Amino acid sequence: MSSSDTAYPIGEAGQPWGKAEKAAWLARQVRQRSYASDVLSAIDGLRARLDVSEYGRLDYADGSFPLLAIRSRDWRDELPVMLVTGGVHGYETSGVHGALRFAEQHAAGYAGRANILVAPCVSPWAYERIQRWNPDAIDPNRSFYANSPAGESAALLQLVAPLPGRFLMHIDLHETTDSDESEFRLALAARDGKVFERGEIPDGFYLVDDTENPQPAFQQTVLAAVEKVTHIAPADAHGEIIGSPVVAPGVIEYALKKLGLCASITGARYTTTTEVYPDSPQATPEQCIQAQVAAARAAVDYALAHG
Template sequence: MQSYSIGTPGQAWNDEHKQQWRDAQSIERSYADEVLAKLPNNLKGFSVIQYGALPYDENRYPLYAVVSEKISLSKPTVLITGGVHGYETSGVQGALQFINNEMALYAARYNFIVVPCISPWGYETINRWDPMAIDPNRSFYANSPAPEAAQIMAFVASLNTPVLVHVDLHETTDTDNSEFRPALAAREGTVNHNWNIPDGFYTVADTTRPQLEFQKAVVQAVSQVTHIAPADDDGRLIGEPVQSEGIICYDKKALHLCGGMTEATYVTTTEVYPDSPNATAQICNQAQVAAICGALDFVLAANI
C-alpha cells in the first residue's frame, strides 16, 4: 500500500487529518494578478458578472463569468468552464485567451457563458481539492458541499437558458500520480493504483451522450496545435477504453462531474498534458482554445 504523509493507511481521514492537509497548503500564485486582471474591461456585447464568492475569503476569491449581454432565444447557448480543478492551469488561461481573442468572432451565432476559474483557492494553492479536502469536480449535485460547484450551478440555472454545448477545460498532469491520487486514497482509506499518464491531448465524452463525431472534431482541431495521446498497450487512456483516437467516456452525471451539470447535447471535457517534453504553457493554452473553436465550428457546420 502506498503511504501518504497524512493519516494511517487503510483508515479514512477524520477532521483532524483534513486540517493537517489544509495547514500544509500555501499560496503559490495570484488569482488577482493572473486571472482577474485578464478579464476584459469593455468587451462589446458581453458583461463581466460576479456570480458569487468563496466563503473561505470572499474579498480574495470573488467568482466571475463573462456572459452575453442579451441571451437570445434564437441562438444556442455555449457554456465554457475552466479551473474546476484549480491546479490545471491551461484550463483557466485557455478560457481567458478565448474570451479575449476568439469569443467575439462567434458572438453573432452563439450566446456565451464563460467561467474561467471556478476554483480560485485551488488555482492559488495549485490544488485539485478545495480547503475542505473536497474535489469540486465530484461535487456537482443538489446541496453540494463544495461552494465552487454549488455557486456555478446556481448561477447557470438563474440564467434560465438551455445549454447546447458545454466545453469543460482540464489537464492531466504528472502530479495526478505523484500527489493527487495518493492523497485521494489516503483520504478515503483505500489502496492507490496509479494510471499511466497519457502523453498528449485527449477528450472525455459523456457515456450517455457521447456524440463521437463532435468529439472527433475537437480532437482534429487540437491536433493542429499539439499531439494527441496514443492509447496504452491495453487500448486505454487513464484506465478507460478508447472509443476513437484521443476519446474516452465517463458517466458525468453519475460521477457528479462539471460536464454533467447541464442537459447539453454536446459535452466534452478536454485533457491537456502540460508535462510533455513537446509542450509549453502557450501550446497548452492554444490547445484549449482550439478545442473550444473545434466544438463551436462543428455545431455551426451541422446547422444546429
Template sequence: MTTSHAAPAPYPVGTPGQPWAAPERAAWLARQPLRRSYQDEVLAPLLAGVPGEAELFSYGELDYTRLGLGTYPLMAVRSRDWRDDLPTVLVTGGVHGYETSGVQGALQWIRQEFARHVGLVNLLVLPCISPWGYETINRWNPDALDPNRQFRADSPAGEAALAMACVAAHAPRVDLHVDLHETTDTDNSEFGPAKAARDGNTFVPHPIPDGFYLVGDTPRPEPEFQGALIKAVREVTHIAEPDADGCLIGSPMKQPGVIHYNKRPLGLCGGLTDARFVTTTEVYPDSPRATPAQCNEAQMVTVSAAMAWLLAQGA
C-alpha cells in the same frame, strides 16, 4: 506513454488504511501554501477589460474565513446581447484549479475569440471555478473535496454549487458545453495518493497519457463531434496514444483520443447541463513535446472547433 510514478508510501497525512477525520483534513490544509495569485493572474486580466460585446459579472463569493483563509469573488463573462433565437454555449475552466491551461486558455479565448462569435451564439464562460485551487495548484478545495465530483443537488462544495446556480440563472438552456481540464504527472505523485489516504484506500498509480485527449459523456457520445475536435487539436499539439490495454487513464478508448465517462452520476462538471454536445478536454502540460502556449492553444482550438461544429448542425 509516460512511465507511472511510484506512489509515496505512506502519504504524509493520516494513518494508512484509516479514512481522514477533521484533524487529518486540517493537517492536510496546513500543508497547502499559496503559490500564485488569483487576483493577479485571473481577476486583474478580467477587470482590465473584456470585449465590448461581453459582460463581466460576479456570480458569487467563496468564503473560507472559517478555515483561516480569505474570500474569493467568482467571475463569469456572458454575451451582452443575449438572444433567445441563438444556440447557447457554456465554457467552464478551472474546476480543478491546478489545471493551468483550463483557466488561462479560457481567459485567452475570451480576449481573442469571444467577439468573433458574437451574433452566432449566446456565450457564458466561467474561467476559474476553483480560485483557491488555482492559488495553491490544487485539485481539491480547502475542505479536501474534489469540486469535479460535487456537481449534484445539495453540493457540499461551494465551487460546484455556485457554478450550477450561475448556469441555471443565466443559461437555463445549453446546446454545447466544453469543460477545460488537464491530466498531469501530479495526479500520480500527489493527488491520487492524497485521495487514497483521505479515503483509507491503497493508491494504485496509472499511466499518464502523453498528449491531448477528450472525455465524452456516455449517454451523449456524439462520436463525429468528438472526432472533429481531435482533428482540429492535432494541428496544434499531439494526441494521446492508448496504453497496452487500449485505454487512457484506465478507460477504453472509443476512437483516437476519446474516452467516455457517465458524467452526471459521477458529479462531474460535464454533466451539469442537458446539452446535446458536451466534451471535457484533457491537456498534458508535463509532456516534453508541449509548451504552455500550446496547451492554452489546444484549449482555445477545442472551444472554437466545438462552436463551428454546433453551427454546422444548424443549431
C-alpha cells in the same frame, strides 16, 4: 513497488480521514500565485467588449474570492448558449488561461449566432495553491449535484440554473499532469482510506465523452482542431487511457452525471472534457493554452453547424 512509494504523509493506511487529518492537509497548502493578478485582472481587460458578472463568492478562512462569468454583450434569448468552463481543478493552469484567451480572442466573434458564457476559474482558492481540492478536501469535479458540499460547484450550478434547455454545447477545460500520480491520487487514496494503485499518465491531449450521450463526430472534430496545435494521446498497452477503454482515437467515456462531473451540468447536446498534458516533453505551456482555445473554438463551431 515499495510501500514508501505509495505512502502519504497524512493519516493511517486504511483509515479514512477525519477532521484532524483534513486540518493537517489544509495546513500544508501554500499560496503560490495570485487569482487577482492572473485572472481578475485579465477579466477586467475584457469589460469594454464583453459583459462580466459575479455569480458567487467563496469566503474561506484565508481569503474571499469573487467568482466571475464572462458573457456575450449582445446576448439574445433566441440564440443557443455555449458554455466554456476552466479551473474546476485549480491547478490545471491551461484550462483557466485557455478559457480566458478564448473569451478575449473569440467570444465577440460569435455575435448574432450564439450566446457565449465563460466561467474561466471555477476554483480560485485551488488555483492559488496549485491544488485539486477545495479547502475542505473536496474535489469540485465530483460534486456537481443538488446540495453540493463544494461551494465552487454549487455556485456554478446556480449560474446555469436560469437557462434550462438553452445550452447547446459545454466544453470543460482540464489537464492531466504528472502530479496526478505523485500527489493528487495518492492524497485521494489516503483521504478515503483506500489502497493506492499507480496508474499511467497519457502523453498528449484527449477528450472525455458522455457515456449516456456519446457524440463521436463532435469529439473527433475537436480533436482534429487540436491536432494542429499539439499531439493526441495514444492508448496504453491495454487499449486504455487513465484506466478507461479508448472508444475512438483520443476519446474515452465517463458517466458524467453519475460521477458529478462539471460537463454534466447543462444537459447540452454536445459536451466534452478536455485533457492536455503540460508535462510532456513534446508540448509547452503555451501550446497547452492554444490547444484549449482550439478545442473551444472547434466545439462552438461544430455545435453551430449541426444544431
